[in-house]
Amino acid sequence: MAIDFAIKDHIATITLNRPERLNALDEQHYQALSDAWIEVRDNPDIRVAIVTGAGDRAFCVGADIKSYSPASRGWADLWLTQRQPLLNRGLEVWKPIISAVHGYCLGGGLTLMLATDIRIATPDAKFGLSEVKRGIVAANGGTQRIAQQLPYPIAMEMLLGGGTMDADRAAHFGLVNKVVPREDLMAEAQRYAENIAANAPLAVQASKELAVRSRDVDTATGLRLEQMVARTLRQTEDAQEGRLAFIEKRQPKFTGQ
Known part of the structure; x- marks a missing residue:
């Protein structure tokens, strides 16, 4: 399963490791990611977590659309509210989560980032919610958190227009904490994590x-x-x-x- 999970010095690192698909997530990968978040929540040795994407092109572009069939699920699934819990779907994880973002951070990738606490990005990062271009909405917290975390007209520009925002503009509006060179991304995320992990x-x-x-x-x-x-x-x-x-x-x- 291409969700890598490692723990060192009270810091968990979750890597979405499917670079050939821009770290898009199909049903199996969503389940593995759900298991990872539950481990972060429940393991007392973990004090903080970092989530990032493998490869050079993307943090995560969300759901692997090609793997989903609209007719494959029954309506009863709509009321399975505790099924496959995710960080951006409401799983309560009170340990701090840091996103280390490079390249494309779109759709479910952005809704994942919006559910984290601290975000480090590289200059090539691109943020967007393009779901309206495909006839759907930005679910898993997309329509809720974007308007909480950005000024209303900027949030609506992203949510209703489906365009992208570059790293500098994201930093300007406070969507990310810091923009660093690609080679410094994980070191900077680790620095933040170590600072937090040293506290009570x-x-x-x-x-x-x-x-x-x-x-x-x-x-x-x-x-x-x-x-x-x-x-x-x-x-x-x-x-x-x-x-x-x-x-x-x-x-x-x-x-x-």
Whole structure:
């Protein structure tokens, strides 16, 4: 299965490894990707993950259209909401995810990137949601997250026109964090990952969850959730270690406990 998965120093690296198809995903690859995200979510040794694409031409161009037949599924599938969970389909993964993007990042590739937390891109990266050109919509979060993460008229330009955005414009509008030369892409993503992995895992995951949930609750509720989580984290071993390390002027050794 061409979804490569590796773990080193608390960092998982997921590589979409189908360069001959621009890392397009068929049913089998979507299942393997789903399994990878569940491993990231459930494995306590993983603190952060990087997702990238193999080859020189693409991060991911989404679904392998040639492999899908519109008549192959029954309508009952529409209510299998927990089937084959994906990051961009609503799977709750509170460990930070970093995208390392080069080349084409289109359709489901872009909706995948939109579900990640930090994005590093190369100058040749091209971002687009071209589904309307094929009579469908940008599913798996495409119609939802693009308008949350870009100014409304820019989001509508992408969503309704089906065109592409280059890396510089994506950085200008905050769709990606940084644009780096191709040869520096993975090193820069790794640098971000190592910085995050060095922090207290429970505090990092709590911070991500609170920030994400803040989009769906009123401020008073969000502040109360923050207060409850903050009080809870103060009782953890990592909080005690962080305090002692600060007093002793040393690097903390966090365990996620």
